[in-house]
Amino acid sequence: MIKLEKLHKYYDRQHVLKGIDLTVEKGEVVAVLGPSGSGKSTLLRCINFLEDPTSGIVEIGGKRVDAATAKKKEIFALRTATGMVFQQYNLFKNLTVLQNVSVGLTSVKRMKKDAADKKGIEMLEQVGLSSKLSHYPAQLSGGQQQRVGIARALALDPEVLLFDEPTSSLDPELVDEVLATIRRVADTGKTMFIVTHELNFAREISDRVIFMEDGVIIEQGTAEQIFTEPAVERTRQFLGKAVQG
Amino acid sequence: MENLLDLNFLIESFPAIISRLPITIGIAVGSLLLSLVIGVAAALIKIYKVPVLSVITSIYISFIRGTPLLVQIYLVFYGIPKIIYFLQSEYGWLQSADVNSIAPEFYALMAFSINLGAYLSETIRSAIESVDRGQFEAAKAIGMTPVQMMLKIVFPQALTAAIPNLGNMFISTIKDTSLVFIIGVIDIMGQAKILGSRGLAFFEVYIAVSIVYWILCIAVERLLVKIEKRARRYERGIA
Ligand SMILES: Nc1ncnc2c1ncn2[C@@H]1O[C@H](COP(=O)(O)OP(=O)(O)O)[C@@H](O)[C@H]1O
Ligand SMILES: [Mg+2]
Numbered sequence: 001m002i003k004l005e006k007l008h009k010y011y012d013r014q015h016v017l018k019g020i021d022l023t024v025e026k027g028e029v030v031a032v033l034g035p036s037g038s039g040k041s042t043l044l045r046c047i048n049f050l051e052d053p054t055s056g057i058v059e060i061g062g063k064r065v066d067a068a069t070a071k072k073k074e075i076f077a078l079r080t081a082t083g084m085v086f087q088q089y090n091l092f093k094n095l096t097v098l099q100n101v102s103v104g105l106t107s108v109k110r111m112k113k114d115a116a117d118k119k120g121i122e123m124l125e126q127v128g129l130s131s132k133l134s135h136y137p138a139q140l141s142g143g144q145q146q147r148v149g150i151a152r153a154l155a156l157d158p159e160v161l162l163f164d165e166p167t168s169s170l171d172p173e174l175v176d177e178v179l180a181t182i183r184r185v186a187d188t189g190k191t192m193f194i195v196t197h198e199l200n201f202a203r204e205i206s207d208r209v210i211f212m213e214d215g216v217i218i219e220q221g222t223a224e225q226i227f228t229e230p231a232v233e234r235t236r237q238f239l240g241k242a243v244q245g
Numbered sequence: 246m247e248n249l250l251d252l253n254f255l256i257e258s259f260p261a262i263i264s265r266l267p268i269t270i271g272i273a274v275g276s277l278l279l280s281l282v283i284g285v286a287a288a289l290i291k292i293y294k295v296p297v298l299s300v301i302t303s304i305y306i307s308f309i310r311g312t313p314l315l316v317q318i319y320l321v322f323y324g325i326p327k328i329i330y331f332l333q334s335e336y337g338w339l340q341s342a343d344v345n346s347i348a349p350e351f352y353a354l355m356a357f358s359i360n361l362g363a364y365l366s367e368t369i370r371s372a373i374e375s376v377d378r379g380q381f382e383a384a385k386a387i388g389m390t391p392v393q394m395m396l397k398i399v400f401p402q403a404l405t406a407a408i409p410n411l412g413n414m415f416i417s418t419i420k421d422t423s424l425v426f427i428i429g430v431i432d433i434m435g436q437a438k439i440l441g442s443r444g445l446a447f448f449e450v451y452i453a454v455s456i457v458y459w460i461l462c463i464a465v466e467r468l469l470v471k472i473e474k475r476a477r478r479y480e481r482g483i484a
Contacts, residue, residue, distance in 0.1 A: 050382055050385060050386060076388050079385065079387065080387075080388040083387075084386040086379060086383065086386075088379050090377075090379035090382060090383035092380060092383065092384070092397075092398050093377075093380065093402060093480070094401040094479050095397075095398075103397060104388065104389070107393045107397060108387060108393075136478070137479075138479065138480055139481070152383075152387065156387060
């Protein structure tokens with residue numbers, strides 16, 4: 001279970017997250033929608049303290065971390081309990097595909113190299129890339145890189161996966177393979193947060209949709225509710241055609 | 246009959262000069278390695294803006310850039326023994342060190358490491374800063390410690406990017422080692438000087454030694470191209 005309590009984030013004087021409260025059950029898939037600049041990325045990045053929340057509490061798997069008193073150790077624990085998939089993939093350029101997936105296992109989880117490689121290969125099989133083990137990221141298409149990114153995030157067995165616009169940098173013809181991979185991960189019962197502009201995908205995959213604007217969750221509900229009868233006018237406007245369809 | 250050059254003397258001087266190549270290469274390579282350590286440390290101190298140390302580092306870099314290498318070599322050569330002697334007599338430290346038995350090669354190594362370290366630190370700093378922020382974020386996100394992030398992800402990419410600059414500085418250092426004879430190191434230059442005064446044929450020996458430097462620098466340049474190609478193999482795309 002993941003719990004966010006009164007999460008605030010300021011960049012200098014700009015108030016970007018204005019007290020986010022949220023509880024997500026194990027296995028839930030949450031789609032985060034909202035206009036650009038509404039704080040979606042900041043929300044994900046505060047969950048694993050890539051950005052320090054200014055105040056508030058992040059609780060994952062029973063471990064509560066208060067932003068006011070967070071210690072390095074607690075932050076590392078949060079980061080190993082979360083896996084992040086980036087819009088720009090951010091694969092380690094100097095490492096091979098397999099090393100990208102296994103480096104967290106050997107260096108963070110202190111696994112032996114053999115065991116880490118074995119697990120790494122397993123993860124890459126799940127995303128259909130076990131034939132590219134010794135390729136470097138630069139030798140892969142964007143879609144393949146993002147699938148390695150997903151395997152890397154999965155390898156550490158995180159409680160929750162955080163996707164920040166995982167398909168927004170991809171050429172349109174490569175989007176489907178990545179969405180299919182994410183769908184397959186969702187089917188295994190992983191808890192996931194997905195920030196996305198792929199509305200149809202969000203509607204299909206998510207158990208819950210959160211609509212953010214200006215640092216606040218202005219509406220949330222099941223995908224059906226939000227897409228067919230949004231309660232808030234702003235959500236209706238944003239979803240536009242998707243609502244009618 | 247007066248010849249422009251004593252060709253025989255010139256040719257015969259090569260073996261003796263070349264026999265001193267290990268000294269020249271040793272000082273250059275040794276100070277490259279030491280200065281990499283200094284350079285990385287100084288770069289990190291400045292990037293992380295470590296209090297006090299970053300001020301000291303700035304002064305160090307500014308001093309090295311603002312004074313001649315020759316002066317720095319003298320400062321090390323005359324300064325280190327004085328400092329050791331002072332520490333021995335005032336504090337009883339370093340009792341086992343015998344100032345008189347320190348080889349001049351050691352001072353040369355120190356002087357060049359200190360000098361090159363300052364120049365490398367700026368190159369390394371900008372190379373580290375040029376590593377894509379996403380690489381840092383991904384490393385943090387999987388729970389790497391800052392040290393792991395630096396060692397496994399950031400340094401390999403930064404040093405690869407810095408190879409051309411590091412290589413140029415290394416080649417300059419090889420040439421600059423020709424100054425070490427002034428503190429009594431017999432490198433290839435020192436050997437050439439000795440041969441020249443023995444045979445009163447300075448033009449010949451300096452031609453010989455310049456050829457040795459030239460070939461050495463060409464060889465190092467070639468090697469650097471190979472190293473860079475190998476280090477950059479991960480950047481080659483599908484294209
Ligand atoms: N590192 C940062 N420094 C300063 N301002 C930032 C930073 N990151 C994001 N912001 C600002 O915070 C607001 C929310 O950004 P973000 O979370 O990226 O929104 P979204 O992902 O919904 O587009 C924006 O106004 C953005 O300019
Ligand atoms: Mg964003």
